[in-house]
Amino acid sequence: MKSRAERNQDFESIKSNLFEAGVSTVKAAKASEEMFNTSLGAIADAMELDLGDAPRLNQVVDESEADLIYETLLLQRQEAETESDFDAYVNAEEKLQQLEEFEAVRLERQARRLEAQVRIQVAQRLLQSEAQVVQPEQPAAPRWTxxxxxxxxxxxxxxxxxxxxxxxxxxxxxxxxxxxx
Structure with missing residues (x-):
């Protein structure tokens, strides 16, 4: 059986690793979020949409705004198909695929955030359980003689x-x- 000092050292190592993993996950999620925001802005510019007051993804995003872009692209694709304009159809289809890829990235980012939250909760539980283990034992009730x-x-x-x-x-x-x- 390990000594208390060894257990504490192991626990501190695990706690440090969990914290670093959580920080790395959050940083990766923020970088992915910025990339998604930039890409979404580029799509909006290419489609000549005005998203001036649209919230960034680190804010609460109204799904209707994303749906607006998606509906606009679907309409462009349908118009291109109706007019038999192959180039416009391909252009709209590429934008739709790119938007779907961005949605996948957004979902992955959310999954990483949730994973980071779970890791933090696990670390907190470990801290609480270790704190309970480390507390000095209560002396036994005095025995009568x-x-x-x-x-x-x-x-x-x-x-x-x-x-x-x-x-x-x-x-x-x-x-x-x-x-x-």
Missing amino acids: ESSLKAKYKTLKAMREALGVEAKSWKDAVEQANQQE
Whole structure:
């Protein structure tokens, strides 16, 4: 069995690794988010859409805004198909595929964030459980001895009344008093 110092060292190592993994995951999610925002802006520019006041992805995003872009692209693709304009159709289809890829990236980013939250929660649980293990053990309740009972109660009768035991000797009184605790 490992000593307490070794267990603490192992725990600190695990805690440090979990923290570093969580930080790395959050940094990767932020980088992915920025890439997604930049790409979405480029698509909006290419489609000549005005997203001036649209929230960034690190804010709460209204799905209707993403749906607006998607619906616009579907409409462009349908118009190109109706007009038999192959280049416009291919252009709209490429934008739709790119938008779907960006959606996949966004979902992956959300998954990484959730994973980071889970890692943080696991680390917190480990910290709490380790804190409970590391707390000093409570000393055991004092055990009565014949001399301690005699010193405290002076007579067997006083001890029987105080502790509510039916002992006929000091030896029996010690056994019964210790069983009560």
